[in-house]
Amino acid sequence: MGDGRGGGGGGNRPAWLQQYELVGKIGEGTYGLVFLARTSLRKGCIAIKKFKQSKEGDGVSPTAIREIMLLRETCHENVVKLVNVHINHADMSLYLAFDYAEHDLYEIIRHHREKLNHGINQYTVKSLLWQLLNGLNYLHSNWIIHRDLKPSNILVMGDGEEHGVVKIADFGLARIYQAPLKPLYENGVVVTIWYRAPELLLGAKHYTSAVDMWAVGCIFAELLTLKPLFQGVEVKGTSNPFQLDQLDKIFKVLGHPTPERWPTLVNLPHWQNDQQHIQGHKYENHGLHNFVSVPQKSPAFDLLSRMLEYDPRKRITAAQALEHEYFRMDPLPGRNALVPSQPGEKIVNYPARPVDTTADFEGTVAVQPSQPVSSGNAASGNVAGASVAPPRSMPRPMHVVGMQRMPNTGMPAFNVATQTGVGAPTSGNIPMQRGAAAQAHQQQLRRKDPGLGMQNPGYPQQKRRF
Numbered sequence: 001m002g003d004g005r006g007g008g009g010g011g012n013r014p015a016w017l018q019q020y021e022l023v024g025k026i027g028e029g030t031y032g033l034v035f036l037a038r039t040s041l042r043k044g045c046i047a048i049k050k051f052k053q054s055k056e057g058d059g060v061s062p063t064a065i066r067e068i069m070l071l072r073e074t075c076h077e078n079v080v081k082l083v084n085v086h087i088n089h090a091d092m093s094l095y096l097a098f099d100y101a102e103h104d105l106y107e108i109i110r111h112h113r114e115k116l117n118h119g120i121n122q123y124t125v126k127s128l129l130w131q132l133l134n135g136l137n138y139l140h141s142n143w144i145i146h147r148d149l150k151p152s153n154i155l156v157m158g159d160g161e162e163h164g165v166v167k168i169a170d171f172g173l174a175r176i177y178q179a180p181l182k183p184l185y186e187n188g189v190v191v192t193i194w195y196r197a198p199e200l201l202l203g204a205k206h207y208t209s210a211v212d213m214w215a216v217g218c219i220f221a222e223l224l225t226l227k228p229l230f231q232g233v234e235v236k237g238t239s240n241p242f243q244l245d246q247l248d249k250i251f252k253v254l255g256h257p258t259p260e261r262w263p264t265l266v267n268l269p270h271w272q273n274d275q276q277h278i279q280g281h282k283y284e285n286h287g288l289h290n291f292v293s294v295p296q297k298s299p300a301f302d303l304l305s306r307m308l309e310y311d312p313r314k315r316i317t318a319a320q321a322l323e324h325e326y327f328r329m330d331p332l333p334g335r336n337a338l339v340p341s342q343p344g345e346k347i348v349n350y351p352a353r354p355v356d357t358t359a360d361f362e363g364t365v366a367v368q369p370s371q372p373v374s375s376g377n378a379a380s381g382n383v384a385g386a387s388v389a390p391p392r393s394m395p396r397p398m399h400v401v402g403m404q405r406m407p408n409t410g411m412p413a414f415n416v417a418t419q420t421g422v423g424a425p426t427s428g429n430i431p432m433q434r435g436a437a438a439q440a441h442q443q444q445l446r447r448k449d450p451g452l453g454m455q456n457p458g459y460p461q462q463k464r465r466f
Contacts, residue, residue, distance in 0.1 A: 014086075014088055016086045017086070017088075019039050019040070019041055020037040020038070020039050020046065020048065021037055021038045021039070022035060022036075022037055022359075023035075023036040023037055023038060023045065023355055023357065024036055024355035024356045024357035024358070024359050025355070025356040025359030026047065026353055026354070026355050026356070027049075031051055031052060031061060031063055031064070031172060032049065032050045032051040032052045032093075033049075033050045033359075034047055034048065034049045034050070035047070035048045035050065035359065036048075036100060036355050042083070042099075044099060044100060044160065045099075045100035046083070046097050046098065046099065046100060047097070047098045047099070047100045047101070048095050048096070048097050048098075049095065049096040049097075049098070050093060050094070050095050051063070051064040051093060051094040051095075051096075052093065053091055053092055053093055060087070060092050060093075060094050061094065063172050064094045064096070066171075066172075066174070066175075067096070067171045067172050067174070068082065068085060068094075068096065070144060070171050070174050070176075071096075071171055074138075074139070074142070074144070076134075076135055076138040076139075077135075077162075077165060078131045078132070078134050078135025078138070078165070078166050078167060078168060079135045079138060079139065079167065079168050080098055080155070080167045080168065080169045080171075081098070081099075082096060082097075082098065083097045083098055083099060084096075084097040085097070098169075101155035101156060101157050101158065101167055101169075102156070102157065102158025102159070102350075102352040102353065103155065103156040103157075103158060103338075103350050103352065103353065104151065104152050104153070104154060104155045104156065104169075104353060105128065105151035105152070105154040105156070105219065105222075105223070106150075106151035106152040107350065107351065107353055108120070108128075108151075108156065108350055109151055109222060109223065109226055111348075111350055111351060112226055113226040113227065116348070119224070119225075119226060119293070120223055120224075120226075121340075121341045121345075122331060122341065123331040123333070123334070123337075123341030124337050124338065124341065125220075125223045125224065126326070126327065126331065126332075126333045127164070127333040127334050127335075127336070127337035128154075128156070128166055128223065128337045129216075129219075129220055129223065129333075130322070130327055130333035131165065131166035131333075131335075131337065132154055132166055132168065132216060132219070133216065133318045133321050133322050134318075134322060135166065135167075135168045136149075136168065136212055136213075136216065136318040137317075137318035137319050137322060139168070139174075139209075139212075140209040140212070140317070140318050140319075141319070143176050143177055143178050144174055144175070144176055144177075145174065145175055145177050145208070145209050145211065145212055146168065146171065146173070146174050146212050147173040147174060147175065147191055147211065147212070148170060148172065148173040148174075148191055148192060149168070149191070149195060149212055149215035149216060149219065150191075150192045150194070150195045150215065150218075150219070151219055151222060153168070153169050153170040154166060154167075154168060154169070154219065155167040155168075155169045156337065156338065158352065163336055163338060164334075164335065164336030164337040164338035164339060165335060165336070165337075166337065173191075177208065177209070191211060191215060193232055193234045193243055193246050194218065194228045194229075194230055194231055194232065194246070195214070195215040195218045195219070196211075196214075196215075196241075196243070196246065197210065197211040197214035197215070197312065198214075198247065198250055198257065198310060199211070199268065199312050200241055201241055201242060201243055201246055201247050201250075201270070202241075202242070202247075202265075202268035202269070202270045202271050203240075203241055203242060203268055203269035203270040204268055205269075207312065208312060209317070209318075210312035210313075210315045210317075211312070212318075213307050213315050213316060213317065213318065213321070214307065214308065214312075214315065216307055216318075216321075217304055217307025217308040218230065218308075220303070220304050220307060221291070221292050221304060221308075224292050224293055224294060224300070224304075225291070225292055225293055229253065229291060229292075230246060230249040230250050230253065231249060232245040232246030232247075232248070232249045232250075233245045233246075234246070241270075242270040251283040252283055252286065253286065253288055253291050254288060254308060254310065255283055255284070255286070255287075256282055256283040257310045261310055261311065262310045262311040263311070264311070264313075265310075265311075288301070288304070288305055288308065289301060292304065299324065299325040299326040299329060300326050302324075302325075302326070303316070303321060303324045303325075303326045306321075306324075307321070338350070
């Protein structure tokens, strides 16, 4: 690598690893690490996400397999794109390579709260939210639930032709849910606690893409106020999704849920079982408008309240949100969320995400255990750290691209080579050629589901900022 970091001589490294020059570590979570590196093979920096060996010690992590399979089949400007996959046969550790995104929403929000001491301008909030919804609409219309949306997993590209473009990242908890709806409750606890929907907290046996929309509502509120809306204290070390303090925080803002507001509430296991704490405590409805900095009768408040609807069946979908009045009022959202909102307005120079330059990149045999993380934007079993879309000669318009429906294949737990469209590893590298089906999906029209709305035509009135 040339700079001596990474421990050991280059001759001991796999051939694929020698093409990268380490900059440092940019992320860490339960499943592995994310490194920032340079390569002469591509323009710009590369983020490399390293997965640890599976807990069973007998192959590649199934979490990594699922993430690879989903990312290989998705193609949208607001969703991360997998550049390459490498495998180290010495310990079966897997490396996913992405283009590097300089910013994420967590760091942008923190910069305004701790350094600038003022809110994010309305144009930037609107553009960030619109792009997030645009990418999410694409995922949901193709039966993919992300299940871990939070500010640190929403990346924003820095300098270059994709400056200010949002990328939904970290698909470690994402799943295909299909129709008829496939039950997902056996997957365990999902979504970082501050962004976890109430139906999950109350033990819903079936849930839908509405859990992602609740998380988007929490993110929207955080963009407006610069602080998390529901900051519950998580009880660690339990597989039980029930978290009393988080529900308490939600109920104090939105009021006590009732069967009138949420008819299926009475069927949720933890609503039935915890009568003393949940049903017995009556919360006054202080009103969401008292906790966010927007007028109660404004389109912004209306959109936010629809995202934070208790009943998931009534909660607004991503497709419906994109057509909301909020996005049709000045300032209109744009492709570059980081440009000034008004002529002559000062550009905010957001700092790049922190990089630990003391990290050892060559942990290809043994990775140090992940350090404990807090319950907010820190990783909840995933690593956010890479974004993605290769450099293009011209900016791509912001529109939803249809995708061929993905089959419900049972993925073998650890055999990478058997996965559809993924060739057997050669020289430590998994080829990323896409098959005919993957190429054809860009020609497919998005299915028109009444519950998901019609294909989004692009920015309101087709006005964009670049």
